[in-house]
């Protein structure tokens with residue numbers, strides 16, 4: 090046999106440290122290279138260009154299945170609704186439909202994506218604290234399953250539009266249960282001082298129920314709550330469930346109407362950093378579904394259909410962003426900046442929430458992460474950082490930098506600041522990659538210019 094220059098394939102492993110909690114489930118290191126979905130990330134980046142969002146299809150499907158499994162395990166009439174705001178694309182809508190899950194949309198634009206994907210519209214839930222008349226018309230005309238109502242004005246508007254169209258629109262009322270979960274202030278939504286929903290204090294929520302029951306063109310199906318995002322302590326859900334089921338009992342006593350559906354929102358936290366230990370979907374399913382069953386039984390109420398609305402915990406760890414290291418600036422005694430070909434335009438979370446990310450070099454993934462650097466973006470803001478003082482393998486210019494856990498609220502919050510084109514999104518599975526959102530071009534940027 091002749092000598093070969095091919096490297097001897099090694100067993101997939103993380104020799105140095107276990108990054109599996111922040112990487113997609115199919116991530117592996119083979120001959121020093123990070124692979125996701127069987128695809129070599131450094132090679133993919135060089136073929137498709139950077140910055141690049143990569144999503145592991147198997148991970149997304151697995152998470153949706155976990156939610157379906159661990160909610161219906163406790164009560165058969167449960168539905169998992171993917172919160173499209175976390176990551177929305179036509180391919181994602183199709184994947185959600187294939188998994189038999191429902192979809193939450195928060196704008197006319199997100200509804201248009203669901204329609205473009207051929208998503209079953211009776212399984213679409215429409216959110217937003219100030220849906221425009223146009224958005225309400227579009228949603229009702231499209232035949233969406235439920236509109237989650239946020240205000241008295243909106244109730245009235247839906248009633249008028251539905252009557253005009255000769256239909257009855259199913260709605261849920263969004264209730265703020267007065268619970269403040271332990272998470273970043275910007276992503277707490279269930280407290281009394283919130284722009285969302287009807288508060289329980291001062292009788293507002295009960296008044297909304299009375300109007301919803303009486304108004305023509307409206308089918309009052311039930312209640313919705315969402316207390317916040319990136320929640321680790323599940324007791325916040327237990328408290329909120331106790332409060333909302335108590336309110337269901339008040340509704341029954343005061344109006345004789347049974348709440349048929351209860352949507353407890355999303356919010357389960359995920360690991361962004363190695364020390365993070367979020368709850369499992371199994372535990373979450375038990376807390377939510379068993380908690381509701383326990384309290385409705387106490388009040389002698391029928392068990393409603395139960396919906397959960399996760400976003401981040403479906404897609405965040407499924408995604409990574411790949412960049413190319415462009416410049417390295419050492420500020421002696423202070424820090425080393427590694428600037429990449431993206432930044433706050435493809436990931437605003439660090440500037441917005443001081444988010445933490447784990448980072449690795451895609452083709453040195455078996456080396457110890459022993460350098461500490463700051464991964465900076467290329468935009469004209471000092472706050473344009475992606476990962477501050479993060480451990481990473483020795484980086485050289487031209488290396489492919491992989492930022493972990495970027496599948497949620499990065500692409501969906503991306504912007505064109507500095508007239509930056511937004512990156513492509515690639516789905517990987519079974520050793521294949523497919524572009525599901527192409528990279529923008531300058532023509533895309535100029536498309537709306539008419540002056």
Ligand SMILES: Cc1ncc(COP(=O)(O)O)c(C=O)c1O
Nearest residue numbers: 172315318355356398399400401
């Ligand atoms: C109404 C509603 N439902 C669901 C979600 C999804 O939350 P998460 O991505 O934390 O699961 C959000 C996020 O803000 C939301 O506002």
